[in-house]
Amino acid sequence: MSPWSRAHALLLLGAVVGGAAIVPARRLAAEPFSQTRVNADARLLADFKTRVDDYAALLKKLEATLPKLPTEATPQQIDSNQRNLAGLIAKARAKARPGDIFTPPMQTLARTLVARVFASTNSRTLRESIMDENPGPVTLVVNGRYPDAVPLASMPAEILKALPPLPEEIEYRFVGDTLILLDVRAHIVVDFARNALPR
Amino acid sequence: MRNRPSLSLIAATTFAATLLGCQACGSLRVPGTSAPPSETVTVLEQKPSSAPTPLPNREGSLKFAVLGDFGTGDRPQYELAAQMAATHKRFPFELVVLVGDNIYGSERPQDFKKKFEDPYKPLLDAGVKFYASLGNHDAREQRYYKLFNMGGRLYYSFKASKQDVKFFALETTYPVPEQLTWIEAELEDAGEAWKIAYFHHPLYSSGGRHGSDLKLRETLEPLFTQHNVSIVLTGHDHLYERTKPQQGITYFVAGSGGKLRMGDFSANQPFSARVVADTHVFMVVEIFENEMTFNAISRTGAIVDSGIVLRRELSREAK
Numbered sequence: 290m291s292p293w294s295r296a297h298a299l300l301l302l303g304a305v306v307g308g309a310a311i312v313p314a315r316r317l318a319a320e321p322f323s324q325t326r327v328n329a330d331a332r333l334l335a336d337f338k339t340r341v342d343d344y345a346a347l348l349k350k351l352e353a354t355l356p357k358l359p360t361e362a363t364p365q366q367i368d369s370n371q372r373n374l375a376g377l378i379a380k381a382r383a384k385a386r387p388g389d390i391f392t393p394p395m396q397t398l399a400r401t402l403v404a405r406v407f408a409s410t411n412s413r414t415l416r417e418s419i420m421d422e423n424p425g426p427v428t429l430v431v432n433g434r435y436p437d438a439v440p441l442a443s444m445p446a447e448i449l450k451a452l453p454p455l456p457e458e459i460e461y462r463f464v465g466d467t468l469i470l471l472d473v474r475a476h477i478v479v480d481f482a483r484n485a486l487p488r
Numbered sequence: 489m490r491n492r493p494s495l496s497l498i499a500a501t502t503f504a505a506t507l508l509g510c511q512a513c514g515s516l517r518v519p520g521t522s523a524p525p526s527e528t529v530t531v532l533e534q535k536p537s538s539a540p541t542p543l544p545n546r547e548g549s550l551k552f553a554v555l556g557d558f559g560t561g562d563r564p565q566y567e568l569a570a571q572m573a574a575t576h577k578r579f580p581f582e583l584v585v586l587v588g589d590n591i592y593g594s595e596r597p598q599d600f601k602k603k604f605e606d607p608y609k610p611l612l613d614a615g616v617k618f619y620a621s622l623g624n625h626d627a628r629e630q631r632y633y634k635l636f637n638m639g640g641r642l643y644y645s646f647k648a649s650k651q652d653v654k655f656f657a658l659e660t661t662y663p664v665p666e667q668l669t670w671i672e673a674e675l676e677d678a679g680e681a682w683k684i685a686y687f688h689h690p691l692y693s694s695g696g697r698h699g700s701d702l703k704l705r706e707t708l709e710p711l712f713t714q715h716n717v718s719i720v721l722t723g724h725d726h727l728y729e730r731t732k733p734q735q736g737i738t739y740f741v742a743g744s745g746g747k748l749r750m751g752d753f754s755a756n757q758p759f760s761a762r763v764v765a766d767t768h769v770f771m772v773v774e775i776f777e778n779e780m781t782f783n784a785i786s787r788t789g790a791i792v793d794s795g796i797v798l799r800r801e802l803s804r805e806a807k
Contacts, residue, residue, distance in 0.1 A: 358632050358640075359632070359634075360632060360638075360639045360640035361632075361634035361639070362632040362633060362634060363597075363633075363634065364595075364596075364597035364599075364600035364601070364633060365597045366632075367597075367629050367632055367633065368596060368597050371629065417697065418697070418698065421697065422592065422593075422625055437594040437595075437596055438593065438594055439593075439594075440592055440593045440594075440625055441624070441625050441626070441627060442625075443624045443625070444624065444661070444662075446701070446703055446704075449662070457664070460628070460662060473627065473628045473629065474629070476627065476629070
């Protein structure tokens, strides 16, 4: 996926705030609080985008220092490549802590966006889909390898659409009700937001 | 889980299926198809009391298998894999199309062995090539695994070595906009008589857990219809299903290669022609000129569905 353009980010903003960004001016004047909220969400999303883009840039830079993974690799080569890359990232981000990328306000926004999807669809089916192969809560560590014993759970398309898009090196996954950012190249947890599913 | 049918209903819907041979079905029309009334499309006629349609096993035909939702490493996967190996001895298919959820759970090197290389060893040893697409439980790095023949790509196409057939593998868990542009151009450029698309999420499914992916259908179905795709192969719901032709295209769900959600489907969906949700199933397919013969085979070796599909362009010409 190519890096986000500003236009893309604006389009995204329109989508994630549920159309609030394009309400008529007359209504905006009557609801100054909504506009404030939109601006706050926009700032959060822009900040989140900067953080994930910075991570992806670091990942690419580190990946370039390793031998290129062949397109006809053995499982051992894939595994070794992941672990070597994870080692480099752990070194480069030695001070990384939970909330560095998924900042607390962004976590709150993510919970809101997910809750909005649940409210607009068959929430039981959606929850069942997320919980398919989902083992429930496990210990997660930033920069730690995604737990080998934990299956990758489904990410319903509705939720992916609602959340801000990510560069191709990172994807959203649920582990229990925790929403994680998974580095697909190094197979490590980049950051996470607990209690991301509505009760 | 919606509308779980009774076991007796499941039994009634999973008897060894029976379809007329092609010589008998030349211009039959499937009742209930959504195709325009004047269009002769896929020609299948169910006759529950007659024998399954045999695979012609012709020299020079393209023979392949279809498998999905399989990589558990558990006993049912191994039993179905043994049936695939036994089938291969009498029907030497040269490739297997994988419709995703290839490795469940951990994906360490030993998992690739236990959940893929060991169960399908007889096929791999016989030179059968597997062409994967990725499911929602698959790590994206599987695209580099040499035995999945994805060449590091999430979506790709390849031309079969026999007959005039081209396959298109798509990634439907995290589809990027570029993929849509790509598939449109690929389908437009493809001059092959048979165009077969395969990916994980079904456009049509009676499955209780997931069902039809309507958003994906909205995006892909017009392209498939416009560009003469004849067959679409998917997984995700853990059952076997064949649809009545939908705008001329027959859709299959082959999502019980290792996982099975016993009896979990919505009965009487208008698009559905056959559902098997009480046993694990893989498909074997033979294409020769304008005909595609298929058998769906269970882990006990029973043929639970079979029939013949005419390539779609020919169906149009037959109007």
